[in-house]
Amino acid sequence: MICIKCREEIPMGEEMNYRGQILCEDCYVDAVSLPKTCDVVAVHSAKMTRKMAGQEGTDGLTELQKNIYEYLMVNGQVTLDALMQQFHLSESQMSREFTVLRHCELLKATSIEGVKYIVIMEDS
Numbered sequence: 001m002i003c004i005k006c007r008e009e010i011p012m013g014e015e016m017n018y019r020g021q022i023l024c025e026d027c028y029v030d031a032v033s034l035p036k037t038c039d040v041v042a043v044h045s046a047k048m049t050r051k052m053a054g055q056e057g058t059d060g061l062t063e064l065q066k067n068i069y070e071y072l073m074v075n076g077q078v079t080l081d082a083l084m085q086q087f088h089l090s091e092s093q094m095s096r097e098f099t100v101l102r103h104c105e106l107l108k109a110t111s112i113e114g115v116k117y118i119v120i121m122e123d124s
């Protein structure tokens, strides 16, 4: 399978379907990283792609994404700033990781008394 965006060969099982287009994981992350965190179609296709690949929960995530998820499991709600400090990420890196986790319906952002927190999404 060839990525339609960068024309690279995609390793078996790593092809990502983004709105009917087959992308490699990098291009997929780029595509979903655009600030569209509440995009229902993207959420659906991310979930379907993971389902088809037999991935559930944190399967198929990078080590960093798993670590962020596990950190939130332990700590409950954490602000974006605190996560950036904890994992030494810039704001754009953090929002990229969060976007992937959000699209896989593992994490969500919530506002508590005007402060934005990242929390585990229920039923994930």
Ligand SMILES: [Zn+2]
Pocket: 003, 004, 005, 006, 007, 008, 023, 024, 025, 026, 027, 028
């Ligand atoms: Zn690509």
